[in-house]
Amino acid sequence: MTMLLAAEHVKKTYRLGKVAVPVLRDASMTVAEGEWVSIVGSSGSGKSTLLHLLGGLDRPDADSGPIRFNGADLRAFGPARQNHYRNRDVGFVFQFYHLLPELTVLENAMLPALVGLSRLRWLGERSALRDRTAELLKTCGLSHRLGHRPAELSGGERQRVAIARALINEPKVLLADEPTGNLDVRTGSGILDLLAERQAAGLTLVMVTHDESVAARAHRRVRIADGAVEH
């Protein structure tokens, strides 16, 4: 299998005023293309931080080892390449959905595509993009909610919109941070089914969870404790 993502001896320290708080001390892991990996660990163990670093939302310490995507070191990415990485190569799903309240379901889902489009291309591709987003939302079971605002949706529906948003640019890897953490068991199970479908279709999936039953659905589990990956 081709190695898609790799973290090698990654370190991350946050500063709280003058106090340095090391969150990741020595985290190494790999994710192969098409694989479903769960990162598990207790609260504060650093699993979300590792996911943010893998997704380019945050940068590791200066003395940290590299994070590689398709062999390229994320630390070497300039701002434009990093934005492109977040926009096209990875998709994020958060525990608290993080939808924009002013936009409709359709607009929220197509937001990453809009970010990557110039005005000129938008004029040319507007209709096709709308159709593609509507189709994607239909596969997520939201065809009847396209014009609704997030406030009008249930938690499960909001998370489906967030998944559609993460998938709209057809990223190579989906990074999900406790995607069922805010949902009841039945709704959470539906979300996992949706993710499993996508993964089965070839999507690489990295999911952070503290729930062992959720983690059990992944191909592989990576356990993290005290800022280090246990092997």
Add this chain to the structure above:
Amino acid sequence: MYAPLLANRYLTSRIIPFIAVAAVALCVALVIIVVSVMSGFLDMVRESGKTLIGDVVVSRDITGIPYYEELIRDIEALPEAEAASPIIETYGLLQMPYGTSDGGSSIETVQVWGIDPATLDRVTEYRGKLYWAKPTDEAARTMLPDDPRLDPMYQRQAEGFALATAEGQPGLVTGIEISPFNRRTTDGSYRTESPLGKQDAGFFLPNTSGATLTLVPVTDRGSLGGEKKRRFAIVNEFQSGVYQIDAQRVLAPIAVVQEMLRLDRAPIVSPDELDENGRPKVVGESPARATTIVVKAAAGVSPARLRDAVNACYSQFVDRKLGERGLRVLPPPMVSVATWEERLADLIGPVQKEREMMRILFSIVYVVCAALVLAIFWAIVQEKTRDIGILRAVGASRVGVLWIFLRYGLLIGVVGSMLGVLLAWGIVARLNDIHDLLGMPAATWLKVLAWVACAGGLALTVRGLVRASALHTVFWFFATVALVAIGVALTLHRGFLVWDPSVYYFSRIPTRIDLFTATTTMVGGIVFSVIGAAIPAARAADTDPVKSLRYE
């Protein structure tokens, strides 16, 4: 492509942008209204001054300028001058034909101008200032149906222009504010009313028995001659627009005033020699005099250029007269030659200073407004910190995020500034109506409406209490307090005068928008809005996406 979508949504889906738009609009309107009124006031002072005295004024004290007719011919021959007219300026007593409470006559001190209407009209458009005249068809259409000027009886332009009655008796044209029977209405026109407040043609141009003008001649040695009284018919009234002039000035035929002040042509007699009839021997002639000559500049000639030309012309005039033999009276070597602006410096100067002071004061207000806009934007962007994190997480660049809020600020600035200009225009255009409304007691229907609204507010406050809604209760409580305050104010309001013509010179508040101020203020409103949005947005765009996403 996401920037316009989000900027538009942020603008239309929350209340806070509307507060920001209102803040920008009010700031812009405030500055435009104040500076427009001040600038309009200054313009009115300048224009009125100019139209009253022409471009350049040649003047001397009460002893007058001899051979003024000759000087006027010289001035009119200048290529810089279009027309010139003689005036005699003095003060006198005007005994009006209406009585005082104790049965006497009302006597007022007035500024008397002896004028030649025909030549003055060429310099200052005198004819157009006569109030009781036949209106043009266009003007008649805009007049109220009860405007007396629509009645031929009130159309006295011919008499006013001749400064004489139809029978040829010398007449006076008085300022429109001198007669107490002229009442200015809200549209700026006048009605002649009896002391009981009823429109009454009998009080038009106090014409029952004419007015008596008393002037005191002054010799060139400064001693007073015996006072001269003369009865005149009041043949018309004039409106210059400057209250002080309309309330004090009386126009009379120059020949009559010259005669009363002994400034007319007269023989000079020898104190020692007698002629063959045993009378003092005539040894020469004293020419007629005028104290002032007003001059109108030719098209395209500045007042300063005309002043210099008139100065040179006067020097040549004096040289020529000094060279003439047998003259018993010589022109003074120096007279005052000033442009209208120099002549009215004491009137224009303070207004200019006041306007500049207002500009400085309102610049400070403007900075406060800018801080207000900044504070509102800070709150808006702070509220959107998490959205910024989301956008950064899906690949939006810092510049892209910044652009959203710059667009947002630009939209708020443009919409707010345009509304501000419209609001200012609406208020400035209707300023006199608003002022006139303030000058009258509130209409009964308005008072009733205010108290009905109070009752409604109270009912809604009680409803809020019953439903245990803190928001409704608090909102309607304060709304009711405000409505009660309005109701009390309307009930107690008896009308008050803010713009007192006797203080501010003009009977009407200027209602012209200062375009320069409107444009600069509008641009300023937009720039401040963009800056107000840019600073907090740049700060937010610089924040790490992870921190922004965690922001609560």
